[in-house]
Amino acid sequence: MSTATTARDERKNGAGDATVRSWKTPVILSVVALFALLVFALGAPGNEVTFRLSEENDPIVLPSIVVSAPVIGWIAALAMAALAVLAILRTRSERKIPTWVLAVFAVLFLVAFLTWVVGSARTPNVALYGLLAGSVTLAVPLIFGSLSGVLCERSGVVNIAIEGQLLFGAFAAAVAASLSGSALVGLLAAAVAGVLVSLVLAVFSIRYVVNQVIVGVVLNVLVSGLTGFLFSAVLSEDSERWNSPPRLPVIEIPLLADIPVIGPILFQQTIVGYLMYIAVAAVYVALYHSRWGLRTRAVGEHPKAADTLGVNVNRMRFLNVLLAGVVAGVGGSFFTLVAVSGFGRDMTAGQGYIALAALIFGRWNPIGAFFAALLFGFATNLSNVLSLLGTPVPDQFLRMLPYVVTVFAVAGLVGRSRAPGASGIPYIKG
Amino acid sequence: MKLELIGITKRFGSLVANDHIDLVVLPGQVHSLLGENGAGKSTLMNVLYGLYDPTEGEILVNDKPVTFKGPGDAMAAGIGMVHQHFMLVPVFTVAENVALGNESTKAGGMLNLQETRTRIRRISDQYGFDVDPDAVVEDLPVGVQQRVEIIKALVRDAEVLILDEPTAVLTPRETDELLGIIAQLKADGKSIVFISHKLREVKAVSDVITVVRRGRVVGTADPSAPTTELASLMVGRSVSLTLDKKPSTPGEVTFRVRDLTVQAANGQHVVDGLSFDVAEGEILAIAGVQGNGQTELTEAIMGLQDHVTGSITLGGNELVGRSVKEVIRAGVGFVPEDRSVEGLVGTFSVAENLILNRYDGAPFAKGLSMSRAAIDKNAEEKIAEFDVRTQSASSAAGTLSGGNQQKVVMAREFSRPLKLFIASQPTRGVDVGSIEFLHRRIVAERDAGTPVMIVSTELDEVLELADRIAVLYRGRLMGIVPGTVSRDVLGLMMAGMPADEALAQAHDVQGGNL
Numbered sequence A: 001m002s003t004a005t006t007a008r009d010e011r012k013n014g015a016g017d018a019t020v021r022s023w024k025t026p027v028i029l030s031v032v033a034l035f036a037l038l039v040f041a042l043g044a045p046g047n048e049v050t051f052r053l054s055e056e057n058d059p060i061v062l063p064s065i066v067v068s069a070p071v072i073g074w075i076a077a078l079a080m081a082a083l084a085v086l087a088i089l090r091t092r093s094e095r096k097i098p099t100w101v102l103a104v105f106a107v108l109f110l111v112a113f114l115t116w117v118v119g120s121a122r123t124p125n126v127a128l129y130g131l132l133a134g135s136v137t138l139a140v141p142l143i144f145g146s147l148s149g150v151l152c153e154r155s156g157v158v159n160i161a162i163e164g165q166l167l168f169g170a171f172a173a174a175v176a177a178s179l180s181g182s183a184l185v186g187l188l189a190a191a192v193a194g195v196l197v198s199l200v201l202a203v204f205s206i207r208y209v210v211n212q213v214i215v216g217v218v219l220n221v222l223v224s225g226l227t228g229f230l231f232s233a234v235l236s237e238d239s240e241r242w243n244s245p246p247r248l249p250v251i252e253i254p255l256l257a258d259i260p261v262i263g264p265i266l267f268q269q270t271i272v273g274y275l276m277y278i279a280v281a282a283v284y285v286a287l288y289h290s291r292w293g294l295r296t297r298a299v300g301e302h303p304k305a306a307d308t309l310g311v312n313v314n315r316m317r318f319l320n321v322l323l324a325g326v327v328a329g330v331g332g333s334f335f336t337l338v339a340v341s342g343f344g345r346d347m348t349a350g351q352g353y354i355a356l357a358a359l360i361f362g363r364w365n366p367i368g369a370f371f372a373a374l375l376f377g378f379a380t381n382l383s384n385v386l387s388l389l390g391t392p393v394p395d396q397f398l399r400m401l402p403y404v405v406t407v408f409a410v411a412g413l414v415g416r417s418r419a420p421g422a423s424g425i426p427y428i429k430g
Numbered sequence B: 001m002k003l004e005l006i007g008i009t010k011r012f013g014s015l016v017a018n019d020h021i022d023l024v025v026l027p028g029q030v031h032s033l034l035g036e037n038g039a040g041k042s043t044l045m046n047v048l049y050g051l052y053d054p055t056e057g058e059i060l061v062n063d064k065p066v067t068f069k070g071p072g073d074a075m076a077a078g079i080g081m082v083h084q085h086f087m088l089v090p091v092f093t094v095a096e097n098v099a100l101g102n103e104s105t106k107a108g109g110m111l112n113l114q115e116t117r118t119r120i121r122r123i124s125d126q127y128g129f130d131v132d133p134d135a136v137v138e139d140l141p142v143g144v145q146q147r148v149e150i151i152k153a154l155v156r157d158a159e160v161l162i163l164d165e166p167t168a169v170l171t172p173r174e175t176d177e178l179l180g181i182i183a184q185l186k187a188d189g190k191s192i193v194f195i196s197h198k199l200r201e202v203k204a205v206s207d208v209i210t211v212v213r214r215g216r217v218v219g220t221a222d223p224s225a226p227t228t229e230l231a232s233l234m235v236g237r238s239v240s241l242t243l244d245k246k247p248s249t250p251g252e253v254t255f256r257v258r259d260l261t262v263q264a265a266n267g268q269h270v271v272d273g274l275s276f277d278v279a280e281g282e283i284l285a286i287a288g289v290q291g292n293g294q295t296e297l298t299e300a301i302m303g304l305q306d307h308v309t310g311s312i313t314l315g316g317n318e319l320v321g322r323s324v325k326e327v328i329r330a331g332v333g334f335v336p337e338d339r340s341v342e343g344l345v346g347t348f349s350v351a352e353n354l355i356l357n358r359y360d361g362a363p364f365a366k367g368l369s370m371s372r373a374a375i376d377k378n379a380e381e382k383i384a385e386f387d388v389r390t391q392s393a394s395s396a397a398g399t400l401s402g403g404n405q406q407k408v409v410m411a412r413e414f415s416r417p418l419k420l421f422i423a424s425q426p427t428r429g430v431d432v433g434s435i436e437f438l439h440r441r442i443v444a445e446r447d448a449g450t451p452v453m454i455v456s457t458e459l460d461e462v463l464e465l466a467d468r469i470a471v472l473y474r475g476r477l478m479g480i481v482p483g484t485v486s487r488d489v490l491g492l493m494m495a496g497m498p499a500d501e502a503l504a505q506a507h508d509v510q511g512g513n514l
Helices: A002-017 A024-042 A069-092 A099-119 A128-154 A162-180 A183-207 A212-235 A262-267 A271-289 A291-301 A303-308 A313-339 A351-361 A366-389 A395-413 B041-048 B071-076 B094-099 B113-127 B142-155 B172-187 B199-205 B227-235 B294-302 B324-329 B339-343 B372-385 B402-413 B432-447 B459-465 B487-494 B499-513
Strands: A048-052 A065-068 A125-127 B003-012 B015-025 B030-034 B056-061 B064-066 B079-082 B160-164 B191-196 B208-213 B216-221 B253-263 B269-279 B283-287 B308-314 B332-335 B420-424 B452-455 B468-473 B476-482
Touching: A024 A069, A024 A099, A048 A069, A048 A099, A048 A128, A065 A069, A069 A099, A099 A125, A099 A366, A125 A128, A125 A366, A128 A162, A128 A262, A128 A271, A128 A291, A128 A313, A128 A351, A128 A366, A162 A183, A162 A212, A162 A313, A162 A351, A183 A212, A183 A271, A183 A313, A271 A291, A271 A313, A271 A366, A291 A303, A291 A313, A303 A313, A351 A366, A351 A395, A366 A395, B003 B041, B015 B030, B015 B041, B015 B056, B015 B216, B030 B041, B030 B199, B030 B227, B041 B160, B041 B191, B071 B079, B079 B142, B094 B113, B094 B142, B113 B142, B113 B172, B142 B172, B172 B191, B172 B199, B172 B487, B191 B199, B199 B227, B208 B227, B216 B227, B227 B432, B253 B294, B269 B294, B269 B476, B283 B432, B283 B459, B283 B487, B294 B308, B294 B324, B294 B332, B294 B420, B294 B452, B324 B332, B332 B402, B339 B402, B372 B402, B402 B432, B420 B432, B432 B452, B432 B459, B452 B459, B459 B487, B468 B487, B476 B487, B476 B499, B487 B499
Parallel strands: A048 A125, B030 B191, B030 B208, B079 B160, B160 B191, B283 B452, B283 B468, B332 B420, B420 B452
Antiparallel strands: A048 A065, B003 B015, B003 B056, B056 B064, B208 B216, B253 B269, B253 B308, B468 B476
């Protein structure tokens, strides 16, 4: 008996021992640190930079943060260089680089970059609270979209049709709200529209076992064409009647909304914004702590195992895909009921694909997808704010920022994040 | 619980997988289903478990007819099944796997895993399973995963437990432990259906043996029946279970492996500092439980693995860092472990598969075109020489039976002069008749003076073929022992004990008994 025990212990310990000496991380950190030294420190603008934390007439006024661009640039760049050296030493002695090193490095880079880029602008003064609140707002459809992806992929169906769900949701919300005069009716119509797109996806990919990626892409093209046609043939003819939806009102929660910085983010939202927070929490709790979630994950990881235990695999998948349609549809209503008042041709502009990237970057986890979507929202908002401030960086490059961030974020994770085992693989009994 | 199958027939199109099978399983009885791969044992059990609808026939539980629409119905009737390929979600914890489909919940459909954990602990203590409910399944050794499967059945109050080829993935020690568990379950009044093609285990564990061949019950046997009788009943003709093999006459050592290490994508050393030699005219068998680095070792030799350090030399030439083509050109013949994925192109014809390693040279290639005539002639010769049972040389290789597919692979590899022959799991899923043939061909190659390396997880095969045996455990060499070594020593080594300790311990035990 003792032999078996020792053997098992050995196996447990053995697994952690064998680490690889990979120079990828230290090399990347060194290059970035060098870049920071050259641009953020040596190339720092000589002036001071102001970050405003609140508006003058807010109930609680926080003082603005005023920093010197060269000082911050140097401190951050040197600290980053120090972390890079630490990473090199760790790798040389074949030890793991702690996660906090990467986290601190990323924060330092962000601070240095913000200081440098705002400092180089014509007006070196930015409202930090606005930057953050705007990021959340821009991230709302991304978060809904990636939650839709979580629901589908966790149950084993690849959802490329997020873009189509968002766009159809936006379209339905605009039309229904315009006709009824009620934004809430628009919201409901968006959910129904999302489900319709999902229904097609589910029927073709689950019932008829058509390649899921192809169905998804075809759906996106179909929705784009359909809404585009209706837009020019119907909506543009009489936009008073068809395309002037009322906007969803912003609901402020008394007192809480007055908290500086986080108040506007958390407690000064439309109903779609609040639904977003509720949806993230609900999907997370349900996925990991409910019977439905356990079965969903099982069906997405090892459908045969679930089947042998009496779980109806394809019904679980069907329901999840439909539910995903509700979520993405509601997300689509953001475009026409919150962001602007009215539908425009292809107005989702690829956000559905970015949501898909957020899903992967967030490792198929609702909370992870939430933060990944926030990062992408932040990048988008930063490019908007910076182009208003007049930075030396050309506008075109700024508009590339969110996509560059997406590419790097997803590429950096390749090989490290693991998709649900059966995602994209149809389940055929027997 | 009394379980009865009456006249069960299952057809897939024109194929009759089960042909009027009758079977009675009594409470507190271990009933073995013995048959070769493809005899229809698993199909029968999938019918019983509600995964397939029977074409004809009836299932009776306690003399009452029942119909199972799905596994849920079968479980409700008290039937539990441990599948050959475990039905466990690898990223789930033990508790999550056990709960799935049978969840205890709190208000609002929220999981109550605490209750599941308690039940797992109760069963685990009762049978001495030593299973942690919060361990993640993919981190557990195979033997423990199998216990999780048994717990899954017991939690659902199974009275009849079907074990489908349960020992295929176990070390000899784990097999012994499993046989102990089966005895305990039997003492508790559970019925066990034990499916296997391994005669020794079937004889050790059964109360009743039913032998299945080509979808039919061909007889029942008493566990005390001699092994040869069981074997001939299973195969349908008399078979010789032992191979006539002359002692080896090792020549010059031409194949050397030194400090070979293969690193997996996750950084683990799946092959860890291996050094061994193979001489001309000897068979070195690599033994070990599946997944201990055997696949990576053979792939490293063939040039199919990245991140290989150390040295592999054949006749003085270094093979590490060479392309697969260069390794093949150097005279290495290779039979991969999974013929349907790596050994053959299933949609290509038998004739085409027979020249996959020589398609680009004379006589098969002429400039840019292929010579149809040469290919067909070669196919005819090989099919005759290796007794490949196929409708024609132009049939798709994927339509052949396992044994005949393996003969095609073997024929292709033996079709040119070899300086080294490597075969991984040469007879996995192959019928007994073909096993004899393939083994004799391998020994013939040895006698022709080729160094031969066999990788096998089947102890019987290892002991049958090997002149020397190297045992791998977690990518490390536990030692090299002579081919005449005892099963016990190999069992200990396969569980991670170095050769000298294993020999000493086995010797002690024997001494104590005397």
